[in-house]
Amino acid sequence: MNDREFDALLESAAPELPPDDVARDVTPWRRAIGNILGGSAMCSITLNFFCLNYLLPTIGVILQLLGFRPLRRENRWFRACWLLAVLRAALFLPCIVLNATIYSNAVYASSVGTALTYGMLAVQMLLFFCFWQALRTMQKKAGTGGGAAPAAALLIWYAAVLTLAYVQYSGLLLGLAMLGCYILILRSLFRLSREMEESGYALTPAPVRLSDETLVRAIAALLAVGIACGYLFFGSYRMDWQPKSDSLSAEAVEIRVQLLALGYPEDALNDLSEDDLLACRGATLVVVHEADKPMNGGREVREDFGSSTHISTVYDVRELHFTDVAVRLPGEAERWRVLHHFRWTEEVKFRGTELVRLWPAYYEDDSWRPDDGAPTGRVLYDDAEGNAYAAPCASLTVERYTVTNWLGWTYHLEDISAEFSLPSRGKNRRGYVAYSTEETDGETTYLASRSNYTHQESRLQYPVRTAKDYGPVFRRAQSALEFSILDDGSIDLSCGISYTPERARLFDFSKLRAGYENTCLHVASTSDMHYMDLEAFNGMRIGFFADSLQYEVMRHFAAQNGFSFESLFFEESSEMVQALADGRIDGYVDGVLQGKGTKVVATISTDPFFFVTRRNNSAIMDPLNEAMRQILLNHPSYLARLYDSYLNIASDVPVVFTRSECRWLATSPAIRVAYSRRQDMMDPEHGGNFLFAFLNMLERQSGIRFEYLPQPSYDACLQALAEGTADIMPDVYPKLSFLRSQGIASGKTYYNAPITVVGRFQSKKLPGQGCTEGFTSEMRSVMLAYKSTYPEDIPRIFPDIEACRKAFEKGELDVYLWPYPAAPLQDDPPEDGLLLPTRAMYPMSLGISPHASPFVTSVLDKVITSTTTATMDALLLSAAPDSLSDIIHRFLRRNFVEALCGLGLLLVLIVLLVMRHNRRRLAELRAAALTDPVTLGPNRGRFLMDAAKILQKDKRRHYLCTVNIRKLKLINRACGLRTGDSLIRLCNREFALRSRQGELAAYSGSGQYLLLWRCPDDAAFTQRMEELFSIADMARRLYQRPVSFSCGVYVIRNDAEAEEGEPGGGQDVNESERFVSRYLLYAETAEASIASGGYRSQFLIYNELIGARQLKANDIENRMVKALEQGEFTVFMQPQVCLADRRLHGAEALIRWQIPDGKMVYPDEFIPLFEQNGFIRELDLFVLDTVCAWIRRRLDEGKKVPPISINQSKALFFQDNYVKTVLGIAERHNVPARLLHVEVTESMAWLDEEAFIRTLEALRRAGIGLSLDDFGKGYSSLAMLHSFGFDTIKLDRAFLAPGQEKQRSVWIIISSLVDMARRLGIEILCEGVETEDQLQKLLVSHCKYGQGYLFSPPMNLDAFDAYVDAHELERK
DSSP states (O other), X not given: OOHHHHHHHHHHHSOOOOOXXXXXXXXXXXXXXXXXXXXXXXXXXXXXXXXXXXXXXXXXXXXXXXXXXXXXXXXXXXXXXXXXXXXXXXXXXXXXXXXXXXXXXXXXXXXXXXXXXXXXXXXXXXXXXXXXXXXXXXXXXXXXXXXXXXXXXXXXXXXXXXXXXXXXXXXXXXXXXXXXXXXXXXXXXXXXXXXXXXXXXXXXXXXXXXXXXXXHHHHXXXXXXXXXXXXXXXXXXXXXXXXXXXXXXXXXXXXXXXXXXXXXXXXXXXXXXXXXXXXXXXXXXEEEEEXXXXXXXXXXXXXXEXXXXXXXXXXXXXXXXXXXXXXXXXXXXXXEEEEEEEEEOSOOOOOSOEEEEEEOTTSSOTTEEEOXXXXXXXXXXXXXXXXXXXXXXXXXXXXXXXXXXXXSOEEEEEEEEEEEOOOSSSEEEEEEEEEEEEESSSOOOEEEEEEEEEEXXXXXXXXXXXXXXXOTTEEEEEEEEEEEGGGGTSOOEEEEEEOOHHHHTTEEEOSSOSEEEEEEEEEETTOOOOTTOHHHHTTEEEEEETTOHHHXXXXXXXXXXXXXXXXXXXXXXXXXXXXXXXXXXXXXXESOSOOTTEEEEEEEEEEEEEEEEETTOHHHHHHHHHHHHHHHHHOTTHHHHHIIIIISTTOOOXXXXXXXXXXXXXXXXXXXXXXXXXXXXXXXXXXXXXXXXXXXXXXXXXXXXXXXXXXXXXXXXXXXXHHTSOSEEEEEOOOHHHHHHXXXXXXXXXXXXXXXEEEOTTOSOOTTSSOEEEEEGGGHHHHHHHHHHOTTSEEEEESSHHHHHHHHHHTSOSEEEOSOTTOOOOSOOOTTOEEEEEEEEEEEEEEEOTTSOHHHHHXXXXXHHHOOHHHHHHHHHTSOOOOHHHHHXXXXXXXXXXXXXXXXXXXXXXXXXHHHHHHHHHHHHHHHHTBOTTXXXXXXXXXXXXXXXXXHXXXXXXXXXXXXXXXXXXXXXXXXXXXXXXXXXXXXXXXXXXXXXXXXXXXXXXXXXXXXXXXXXXXXXXXXXXXXXXXXXXXXXHHTSOOOEEEEEEEEOOTTTOOTTOOOSOSSHHHHHHHHHHHHHXXXXXXXXXXXXXXXXXXXXXXXXXXXXXXXXXXXXXXXXXHHHTTOEEEEEEEEEETTTOOEEEEEEEEEEEOTTSOEEOHHHHHHHHHHHTTHHHHHHHHHHHHHHHHHHHHHTTOOOOOEEEEOOHHHHTSTTHXXXXXXXXXXXXXXXXXXXXXXXXXXXXXXXXXHHHHHHHHHHHTOEEEEEEETSSOOOHHHHHHHTOSEEEEOGGGGSTXXXXXXXXXXXXXXXXXXXXXXXXXEEEEOXXXXXXXXXXXXXXXXXXXXXXXXXXXXXXXXXXXXXXSOBOOO
């Protein structure tokens, strides 16, 4: 092939790129990536309003489909993306159609729906993975590098989102962070698409038969048709309408007649099936409730009643008539058949699904349970001719579920759901649902069954919901059947009934109350309303239960206190609570002291409730009245105790203060607390025990700051309160006579503490039998409480509890009080004593000074009232026990001799165990110190010890070897550490097997082994080493990896061969170990001198030449840093000239090292060493800094400056901050980047091609020239040169080496290279030009630039200054 044919071939192979605007129109890249990223955004982020959670993903799926369609021929990963996008559309778009049917929820709740959901998530995950791989492949093809990091980040982000969704995370902060990350990822992907476009990358779109617009229209049409069909044909249940049969069996006719006689409504009875009639066999009683309920919004009506405004809703039309019937069935237990019948009395539009949901008698009442048999029901309608049609319900199910309320109580509930659709034609649409129930405990007094009807008003909903799911297009109506079984005489007695005149005409009430219920005004717990803030009550919107007596109570209360309110009425408690949460009312009135999310701001009244019986049932009521009267006479506080024990356990009543109390608390008041230093339960300094914990709780709950004033005794505390030097004290007996005698007051009782005494089991006198009782002076209030229960006992006062104990042991006391009520046990009773509980209780109350602010009493009493029994129990349990020192002191005082003997035995045992443990531990440490953890064989330390012993005893010739596994780190990285460890153990075992008796083999770590072999001469040793190298071949076959050894050897001669001055075996083991360490250093020096790139195993025996070479290398390494600091390194310049006119083109910066004595250290001596130890980076930066300083000086002097080429080592070039460092030095000297050229070698490209290209691009963008040095020494290709974008190629001097320049083929190659480089826009510079003949041939070859001794040798900067001044620069 001649030059012309070669040029034509080159031009045909490398056509010019089209203009940018043409490329942008031809390639679909920007539009495709925009569709993909837009679709991903819409598929990944959900907005749950205006159906956007369905619309946006639909658009996103279609956009992804359109985005991947033109790219599917680009590479196999884009093809996979296209197939996955088609699959996702095939899975997702039918779901959009399915949502237009009533069956969508059933499908999604099934295993098919679960599989569909997880399948779509998996497809989306695979789609993002393939997208990442597709971008990576495209970047490599375009030569832009980068690894498609944003796409990888998108994959990780989506995985994180799925993880958060799986764990049901709902936090706002992390959600916002994930959204921010997603926006950044999308921006990075858009930026990546622009970079691809700007790089000139073009692709040919895959052929399509349908345009994007046509495809979108087709998909939209299919979705519209599918959704319309879903609405029209699958928006209601398929009902099996059949003509209603009027034929009944004789038994059914008889039952029907019986039911009519008992008062069963005929219109409801006519609709019953024969089975439902038979289920009422043996009926004895029929209870009926009828009501008309609206299915419309009604209209609002306001009525003013002076102090209040009544807002009500008036319904002009009530479309639904309910008939609720209960039929009592025969049996020992109460059995009832309950039926809920409905009938539409007005014409309405039926557009979908209907639901009747029953809350049966056993819904949340354990007194009832379902009877045998499933619920029944059907729906009916009449046609225009009056013919009746009936159909079973589409679904009639019993649902069981568990509900936990805000108090933590769990309910197991059941309800009955009947689903059906009614025809749009016909009239008199109706139906019923029936079930049976029976009582469980034989004490049931009340039966309640509720019916909830849900009607669909419109089809305009998406996704389509059934009446069971509820939603905005549905409306509900409720009816309830409630009655007392007392009415029929089956129950004799009931309780919890409030008195009304109407009820008094039906039942007899007990003469005395059985308890009280409250009428409380609740507001939201976040409200700033104060307790009994009557001004704030004015104008409130207050909710009440319909037909509630509490409305009249509130009206009278408002009239008495001069404020007005608006009233709204509700059927259910849940509706009223929801209205408060929605802000439709400001508060509500009910009969409980607590509510979820509310606080009580007024207790309006406390009304009694009673026992009731049937009228004139004196046989029960008269004994009951007498029993209640006796309880009142003998136990006046019995009802209060019952309330505290059962009803107040979990009464978590929020504390609400009056406006005056809030103003007082706003002043941050501090009150003084007096306590006795001898009180066992007060320890303010260390936060101990019950009373102090209780006061701390009061301080936190009330906001009052307590200042503690210690007093010498309990009597001193009482005196401090009376004199006003203290405000409160922790505990007093709240009896009025005691308080008056002391001149103090008390707060509410906060704890009834049981009183315990110490007595004797055989004692004849026990509490209450006139016994002598011992008290301390601190127990004055406790003594009074005890005396109120046991007035016949004789109290005696002692100074402290120890005195009581001694008096008890002497027999002076029958019992003594211990411990202080509510205090923990501090000691054991005396040996002959035991703890005896008593019936006496100590009602603990705060003592309050008459001089204290009245707000102290009111605020603290409210906090005490709101404190639950559970809180008090927790305070008692958290009371700090005795300190450890107190417990030990008591034990030693009672068991001194036994403790002393035990302690001595324990010390002896501990010493023996410690000695045994130390010996075992020392042996383990010694073994661990001499054992390698990988091979479990001897390590370097063990080798040195054993080798020293062998060499001390055996004076024969030995060979000490260090064996290294080459490239072990690469094997670990490629195959894993487990494979690397396996290789290490294999070699260790084989080395040990090949070592003879009296020889050693050990693993030293990091892939190095130590061997001590005994051989008569070098020939025998060489033979054994060849056998050892066979292990590498075996490992290579076993692990399928290249394995080789490099071995350094030192010969330890015997006494006859030892040269004068050579160290021998030594006289003792320690000296021998030092010699062995030195020998190992020699062997490692020999091993380090072996070339590291060999693929065959090698060994080298240490000699003086190796030592001298190593010493010189060490000398260079020791001096290099100091030499750089002291200026021994200098920069030389060798000019680069234009061959045609010898004008100065530039120069190459070279490094030279001249030591202070004038000798030169040549580059081939220190450059390879510096590349190994990394010091070459410092040297490269020194050259760059020196060159920049020289350029800056020339520019400042106004002199001409040629571009300077600087060689860069791979150690510096591949650093992460390399470009930043180079530009930083240039910027510091203010040097134009165009005057700097960076020279790299072609071998550097194969170390890390992506990093190599990335760094070259960064240098090119900064304006720095790029040169490829030593071209021709390796395997360079023009494709590589073009992709790397070099400005200059430097032909290696090997082309002009002696003998080479005379060969014709060399000049043909040079001419071809010059010609092709010129066509690629790359300059050629030939190195090593030393003769005129070479110059002439280069000119003939059209080589433009040259460098060599023909023009100038390298020179220092001063000489180069003169050279530049004397020569003209090349004209650009």
